[in-house]
Amino acid sequence: MRCQSLLPHARMNSAPRLALRDITKTYPGVIANEDIDLTVLPGEIHAVLGENGAGKSTLMKIIYGLVQPDAGTVLWEGRETRIASPAAARRLGIAMVFQHFALFETLSVAENIALALPDAPAPAALAERIRATAEDYGLPLEPQRPVHELSVGERQRVEIVRCLLQSPRLLILDEPTSVLTPQAVETLFTTLRRLAAEGVSLLYISHKLDEIRALCDRATVLRGGRVSGHCRPAGESADSLARMMIGAELPQTRLSANNVRREPKLVLHNLSRPADGPFGTALHALQLSVHSGEIVGIAGASGNGQSELLQALSGEATLAQADMVQMLGAPVGRLGAAARRARGLGFVPEERLGRGAVPALDLAANTLLTAAGDGLVRRGLILRPTVRRYAREIIKRFRVKCHGSHALARSLSGGNLQKFIVGREIAQNPEVLIVAQPTWGVDVGSAALIRERLIDLRNRGVALLVISEDLDELFSICDRIAVLAGGRLSPLRHTSATDSAEIGRWMAGLFPTETTHVPA
Amino acid sequence: MNDWLPILATTLAAATPLIFAGLGELVTERAGVLNLGVEGMMLIGAVSAFAVASSGGGLLLGTLAGIGAGMAASALFALLVLHCLANQMATGLALALFGVGLSAFIGRDYVSHVLDGVSGYTLLDGLPPLDPFIVGSLGLFALVQWFLYRSRGGLVLRAVGESPSTAHALGYPVRLIRWAAILFGGACSGLAGAYLATDYTPMWVEGLSAGRGWIALALVVFATWKPARLLAGAYLFGGVTILQFHGQALGLAVPSQFMSMLPYLATIVVLTLISRRGHAIRLNAPASLGQVWHPDS
Numbered sequence: 001m002r003c004q005s006l007l008p009h010a011r012m013n014s015a016p017r018l019a020l021r022d023i024t025k026t027y028p029g030v031i032a033n034e035d036i037d038l039t040v041l042p043g044e045i046h047a048v049l050g051e052n053g054a055g056k057s058t059l060m061k062i063i064y065g066l067v068q069p070d071a072g073t074v075l076w077e078g079r080e081t082r083i084a085s086p087a088a089a090r091r092l093g094i095a096m097v098f099q100h101f102a103l104f105e106t107l108s109v110a111e112n113i114a115l116a117l118p119d120a121p122a123p124a125a126l127a128e129r130i131r132a133t134a135e136d137y138g139l140p141l142e143p144q145r146p147v148h149e150l151s152v153g154e155r156q157r158v159e160i161v162r163c164l165l166q167s168p169r170l171l172i173l174d175e176p177t178s179v180l181t182p183q184a185v186e187t188l189f190t191t192l193r194r195l196a197a198e199g200v201s202l203l204y205i206s207h208k209l210d211e212i213r214a215l216c217d218r219a220t221v222l223r224g225g226r227v228s229g230h231c232r233p234a235g236e237s238a239d240s241l242a243r244m245m246i247g248a249e250l251p252q253t254r255l256s257a258n259n260v261r262r263e264p265k266l267v268l269h270n271l272s273r274p275a276d277g278p279f280g281t282a283l284h285a286l287q288l289s290v291h292s293g294e295i296v297g298i299a300g301a302s303g304n305g306q307s308e309l310l311q312a313l314s315g316e317a318t319l320a321q322a323d324m325v326q327m328l329g330a331p332v333g334r335l336g337a338a339a340r341r342a343r344g345l346g347f348v349p350e351e352r353l354g355r356g357a358v359p360a361l362d363l364a365a366n367t368l369l370t371a372a373g374d375g376l377v378r379r380g381l382i383l384r385p386t387v388r389r390y391a392r393e394i395i396k397r398f399r400v401k402c403h404g405s406h407a408l409a410r411s412l413s414g415g416n417l418q419k420f421i422v423g424r425e426i427a428q429n430p431e432v433l434i435v436a437q438p439t440w441g442v443d444v445g446s447a448a449l450i451r452e453r454l455i456d457l458r459n460r461g462v463a464l465l466v467i468s469e470d471l472d473e474l475f476s477i478c479d480r481i482a483v484l485a486g487g488r489l490s491p492l493r494h495t496s497a498t499d500s501a502e503i504g505r506w507m508a509g510l511f512p513t514e515t516t517h518v519p520a
Numbered sequence: 521m522n523d524w525l526p527i528l529a530t531t532l533a534a535a536t537p538l539i540f541a542g543l544g545e546l547v548t549e550r551a552g553v554l555n556l557g558v559e560g561m562m563l564i565g566a567v568s569a570f571a572v573a574s575s576g577g578g579l580l581l582g583t584l585a586g587i588g589a590g591m592a593a594s595a596l597f598a599l600l601v602l603h604c605l606a607n608q609m610a611t612g613l614a615l616a617l618f619g620v621g622l623s624a625f626i627g628r629d630y631v632s633h634v635l636d637g638v639s640g641y642t643l644l645d646g647l648p649p650l651d652p653f654i655v656g657s658l659g660l661f662a663l664v665q666w667f668l669y670r671s672r673g674g675l676v677l678r679a680v681g682e683s684p685s686t687a688h689a690l691g692y693p694v695r696l697i698r699w700a701a702i703l704f705g706g707a708c709s710g711l712a713g714a715y716l717a718t719d720y721t722p723m724w725v726e727g728l729s730a731g732r733g734w735i736a737l738a739l740v741v742f743a744t745w746k747p748a749r750l751l752a753g754a755y756l757f758g759g760v761t762i763l764q765f766h767g768q769a770l771g772l773a774v775p776s777q778f779m780s781m782l783p784y785l786a787t788i789v790v791l792t793l794i795s796r797r798g799h800a801i802r803l804n805a806p807a808s809l810g811q812v813w814h815p816d817s
Contacts, residue, residue: 066689087691102689104682105807107675115679116690120672 015078017042017201023072025058032058034225045202047212049245050222051443060172064096065089093169097159103147110143113162134161138187154303172203189215207444209238258293258459265463266290266432267326273308281305281487295464297478300507305487313434314347315340346430350437356421359410364391366409371428398423415442422450436467451477471500485509532654535758537712539657541736542750543664544708551701552681552808556612558709559733560619565590565710566717567623570724574633583714590710591703598702602695605812624726635722653715665747681806684813744804757787
């Protein structure tokens with residue numbers, strides 16, 4: 001590896017907070033970690049970089065006590081330690097923000113946080129502490145809200161605040177920025193830098209190479225379960241980091257001009273909806289049209305009406321008036337999900353497990369869920385060999401890493417499952433495709449593949465609507481972009497005619513309101 | 521006024537076994553364990569309490585025997601579902617059937633024996649005496665309500681029922697907590713049985729509980745796992761049971777079979793109406809209810 005071996009600068013004399021030596025963990029048939037060395041100093045922000053399957057998650061689970069290594073030693077503040085359980089890890093001062101959130105859905109924010117604190121104060125005092133900490137670090141939270149009503153972004157805030165209240169000495173963050181606005185990422189970085197200045201060590205796992213370069217002091221790169229290099233990210237370019245991580249050039253996504261005849265395929269006309277539950281957001285007279293051969297992006301932090309809009313589009317919720325949603329010129333607002341799909345709608349929901357796929361069913365059965373109309377069923381009977389072939393085709397075309405069409409949906413990593421779900425929807429040749437958070441928690445290679453396939457679809461004349469919190473992504477694949485904030489839609493701009501600073505301001509609700517025509 | 525007091529008293533009495541058994545099952549289910557064996561545990565508790573009381577053990581010892589027997593039956597259930605990872609529904613049904621048979625077997629020698637019943641405490645002159653079991657059922661309700669929503673232990677219990685693997689990741693002893701919840705449920709069912717056998721109808725007959733264990737199970741679901749709604753449901757059931765007796769006494773020309781069905785029907789209809797609004801059942805149901813969980817899975 002070209003990357004130079006680095007001596008930890010400036011803090012040479014202090015014992016490392018955490019040092020892993022020759023950590024090896026083998027699962028039947030897979031070597032998850034092999035001879036991993038990792039040293040984290042006090043007050044250091046240390047990045048762990050790697051593709052899905054590179055062994056990052058296993059390594060973090062070892063540090064957090066969820067998994068025991070087969071070989072190797074763990075040194076905590078200079079002493080050899082066995083981290084036998086998460087409780088033991090927490091006693092040492094290790095806290096973790098999970099990628100798949102470890103939250104209890106039916107409990108409130110405050111209750112979730114109380115469960116992670118060994119000596120939680122009385123509810124009122126705790127709520128006050130949560131509010132104070134959340135304000136202090138710029139992560140506003142309402143302690144009494146039940147978690148099931150929170151958006152993905154808000155849930156992550158709960159996890160981060162929960163960790164902060166534990167006064168950790170080592171904080172592990174697994175892809176913490178994947179759902180944050182640029183401004184919120186800045187706030188988070190301020191928080192993390194402040195924690196580091198206070199002496200907290202941070203292990204920062206991310207695919208976002210620019211962020212790692214901006215934030216992290218040192219990086220350990222994993223590939224195929226082994227350390228493929230150490231480096232100081234600030235001295236590297238995103239390309240050189242990507243080469244270390246995937247052993248190849250960073251895939252580029254670019255929009256090319258296409259000359260598909262442009263006609264509106266999806267039109268929202270004064271789309272209004274009451275809020276879902278007391279903490280949801282009502283939609284106010286949304287106007288939007290998506291033409292064939294274009295990708296329209298809707299930016300905005302989740303919780304601003306995103307879930308209400310997605311339900312209105314997918315048909316999970318029917319609307320007051322049929323013409324509020326028009327597809328291919330026909331009003332479909334009163335139709336359910338199946339009827340809209342039959343007319344050529346494809347839909348990739350935000351929640352992969354539970355909405356996009358049934359966790360306990362295999363990939364073939366999950367294919368059948370939405371693609372049954374594609375000749376997979378005859379006279380009410382399932383054509384099993386056809387279904388398997390169909391699923392295998394998706395697995396091949398989208399390079400889904402799994403044990404074939406028999407693999408259970410829940411056994412796939414987030415990125416692989418997303419590739420499969422996107423593949424399943426694309427395979428049905430939709431006229432209109434709605435995608436929520438296309439690459440959330442997905443590694444660089446898979447994300448590039450998904451974006452490329454979405455652009456292919458656009459070039460074939462499909463109308464795509466992408467709802468995402470990842471602005472970089474929206475700017476790289478969208479023709480036009482709008483912001484959904486507080487249940488209202490901003491003006492729609494060509495991506496070339498705006499920039500992330502303006503969109504960021506709009507995400508805070510500061511956009512000009514266009515004259516909306518009042519229905520007669 | 522004086523006409524209504526007996527009706528009120530009998531309503532409270534009819535609701536009491538449902539409150540005991542229902543609260544116990546509610547706590548068990550809140551920990552994510554579905555124990556369908558309530559009817560069996562009630563009967564085992566009832567026959568044990570009756571046997572001890574009628575053999576000269578007295579009411580207190582009899583009640584304790586009922587509680588202990590209910591716990592023993594639930595311990596068997598806990599061993600099977602928590603350690604042998606048996607299917608909770610099948611094991612619970614087996615326990616219900618086992619309890620019916622075992623209680624009939626033990627109770628052979630006691631059929632048609634009669635106990636003296638319980639003398640209540642007189643609180644105020646002119647009011648009927650208070651039955652200690654009825655007072656106890658209200659106390660238990662207050663205790664469960666406080667435990668579930670005010671104490672840290674209750675929060676941990678609800679967390680375990682919601683997601684055992686997350687609770688495990690946070691370092692909570694999931695299996696131990698479920699053991700405790702199952703034993704509490706068994707104790708409550710045993711207590712309900714003891715009340716039926718020594719106080720409500722102080723006489724042993726086979727199948728004494730007459731399906732109350734199943735009604736208690738239904739109440740827990742229709743009450744959307746909330747103690748206060750469970751209490752309301754139990755009193756509704758009690759009230760209609762008593763109205764049915766009075767209806768017969770007044771000579772209403774309704775078949776008695778229909779009248780006997782009425783309490784069950786009314787309870788289910790009203791509680792269904794209550795839980796219809798929103799997604800109450802889906803939201804309040806402990807997410808891991810009935811699922812086998814193992815720390816290494």
